[in-house]
Amino acid sequence: MDQVAEVKSKTDIVAIINEHVPLTKAGQNYKANCPFHNEKTPSFVVSPELQIYKCFGCGESGDVFTFLEKFEGMEFSEALSALAERAGVILKKINSQGRTEKDKLIEINEKAVELYHYLLVKHGSGNSARKYLDERKITPESIKEFRLGFAPDKPDLLFNFLSQKKGEDPRLIEQSGLVVNVRGKYIDRFRGRVIFPICDPRGNTIALAGRIMPGKEKLAKYINSPETPVYHKSNVLFGLNLSKQAIKRSQMVIVVEGEMDFISVWQAGIKNVVAIKGSAFTMEQIKLLSRFTKTIILALDSDFAGNNAAVKSISLAQKEGLEVRVVDLGKYKDPDDYARADPDGFSLAVRESETIWDFLINFIFSKHDPLAGSGKAKISSEVVPILASIEDKIVQAHYAQIVAGKLGVPIESVSEQIGSSPVLPHSSKPEGVVKTKFKRELLEDELFSLCFKANPKLLIKKGMIGIIETPVLKKIQTSLTEYFKSNLKFSASEFAKALPRELSEKYEGLIMAEVGEGNIDREVQRTLSTLKELVIKNRLSDVFQKISRFEKSSDQNALKSAKEEFVKVSQDLSSLRASEIHPKI
Ligand SMILES: [Zn+2]
Structure with missing residues (x-):
């Protein structure tokens, strides 16, 4: 068994998901309101037998690794090591050196945040910064929640703290980007600045951003840590570690430009927000967000529409299947101003956001x-x-x-x-055919779900094999016949293993569907009858069409046999209805 399989076999998906989304027992499975889309009645099902989850509302599905990747925004390797640790499996480290180095850099960043936060909140040197944040209406709660800090204007305060007090290796401190090597002497990168910790989606501090204090505007307004092994600025979103749950719950995210915008919007009670930090909205950021939601609401400074790079990434976003909307900031220059001056007005503007297309078209017409x-x-x-x-x-x-x-x-x-003609409003598909087929597929699905619950052997009885038409279900029937050649009893998980990959998803959906709340045998019987009736009615309508065609062509022989067929099919229908009174399978 490989290590992934070992970790999986020692992990219970129900326990893991239950820690994030409270589950309730429903028959053999567990249910909850789906964490990946907004809903009032639960359609998110977890199967302890198959160790998978599936949402019948939005279609999200997967195993315990997928769940952590989607829910926690973890990479696969992160999910693997988190679960391995819980299960007591020691992973063979492929790249142990790289791993520990990254951990070390995160640790150094954490220690810097700790120091700067202390200086801001508790120390005399933080007075002016506290006053500044107070003027910007940033509350003490936010200062604590976002672990804001202050770097005094001293050349080597942080370096000395990390190297002498904390015993960190100067080479690693330099690699973290928090200090700069100037001709062999280490100088702190952030001096005289308010500090904003930048985290990955899991909350690890991977970099810092520093905003200049008022009165020093000749210097760059914001500086950030440079790119390091843990910090790649193109795929970081400020605040996502705190807002990801709210984004998933609301199924939308408000994208603002800077840290200050983020905090003001957050303080206005809007928690599904991230900041892109800087003017470009990158493809990596879009991909990251698409793990959490499919609706992006931009609340960027109004000049972004003139920015080609932004418009380009927006068209990329729609290729990823995301819906992009834009908040009208009205007279305000950015969300920070808007949310501070009029929190309710800002919330309303978010609710009334227009599609990116309306926005861009109006923008061009206004010029x-x-x-x-x-x-x-x-x-x-x-x-x-x-x-x-x-x-x-x-x-x-x-x-x-x-x-x-x-x-x-x-x-x-x-x-x-x-360069294209407008699309016709009506699709040319013959609707009747689609509907009948749809209904038949639904009935066949239901029948399969019921039989898997009641007795899977029913599915390979003679009468049942002839009646099923949906190709994927026919294939499952064939696999089931094979399965019962070498197995006496049915096990849902063993059968799952025996199935070819292309049938697994369908099968999982069938056995996790909620069917047969009452008497299951009667449900099987009822569904089978309805299906048979539908089949006969389809045959009847075929025969009708034949008869009218032959009447026109006056082909007497063909007409005669079509009429005979009609009588036979009608008799089938009557005997089916009679058998419903005395059902047998
Ligand atoms: Zn869902």
């Missing part, structure tokens, strides 16, 4: 005069690339219409510019 000829040309040259980048053709047609209306030109001329 030029759509009634003047030259204005029309400018608007068209800026708006067409945006329309062309909309992936969803129906959404694209919608906005092409809006732009055409605003410009006072026919929609065809806008569509021509985008």
Whole structure:
């Protein structure tokens, strides 16, 4: 057994998930409101037998590793080592040196935060910084929660603290980026600045950011730790370690620019927020957020719309399947100002956020005069690339219409510019066929779920094999027949192991579905009858069509046999209805 399998076999998924999401027993499984989407009735199911979870609402599913990756934002290796530790499995370290070095760097950052926080909160040297934060309306609770600090304007305060008091290796302190090596002498990077710890999604301090004190604005307003083995600025989001649960619960995230914006929004009672730190919104950040939610609400400084890099990452976000919306900041210059001056107004603006497309189109129209000829040309040259980048053709047609209306030109001329014709409002799929098939699939699924619960052997009885039509279910039937050739008793987990990979997901869904609350045998019987009836009715409608076709073509022989078939199918239907009174399988 490899180490991953060993850790998994010694871990109970129910216990792990229950620590994060309280579970209640439901039959053989456990249930909860799904942590990955917003819901009022539980459709999140955990199977102790298969050691997996599945949400019948949003489709999230996986094993204990996937759960920690998605819920805690862990990397696979992190989830593995966390579970190994719990299970008492000692992992063979592939890269033990790299690992301990990273741990060491995090430790050094933590110690720096500790010192700077102490100086801000308890020490005389922190007076001016405390006063400044107070003026910015940052509460003592926030100072504590975010572990803000103050680095006095001294050249080597931190270096001496870390090397002498804490006994850290100067080479490692230098590697952490908290000090700079100037001709062999170590100087603290952060001096005379308010300190904001930067954490990874799990809460490890991986870097620091420092804001200059008022009156010293000649220097850079913000400086950050440089890139280190633990800090890669393109994939860090300030505050995600604190806001990830709220983001998952609300299924949306408000993205602000800086640390101060974050804290003001947080203090206004809005907890599903992150700060991107700096102007670019990177693909890595988008990917990280997409683990937690599919809706991103931008509350960035209003000039971001003119920033090509930001617009580019937004079109990447929609390719990842994310919905991007924008908050109108009105007269305020940033969310920090807005949330401090009018917390309720800011909350409302978030609720009323518009789609990124509405926002960008309005922004372009506000810059030029759509009634003047030259204005029309400018608007068209800026708006067409945006329309062309909309992936969803129906959404694209919608906005092409809006732009055409605003410009006072026919929609065809806008569509021509985008290089595609507007999508037809009606899909050409024959709806009746889709519906019947859909209903049949649903019934077959239900029948399988019920039989797996009552007695899986029912599924391979003669009558049952002929009636199932859904290809994936037929394959499961075949595997089940094979399984019973070498097994007398059915075990859900053993059968799962025997199934080919492409059938596993379907099977897991079937056995975790909630069916048969009452008398299970009667439920099986009822579902089977309904399915049989549906099959016969489909045959009837086929025969009807044949008859009317042959009547037109006046092919007497074919018409005669079609009519005979009709009589036979009708008899089948009557005998099925009769058997429902005295059911047998
Ligand atoms: Zn869900």
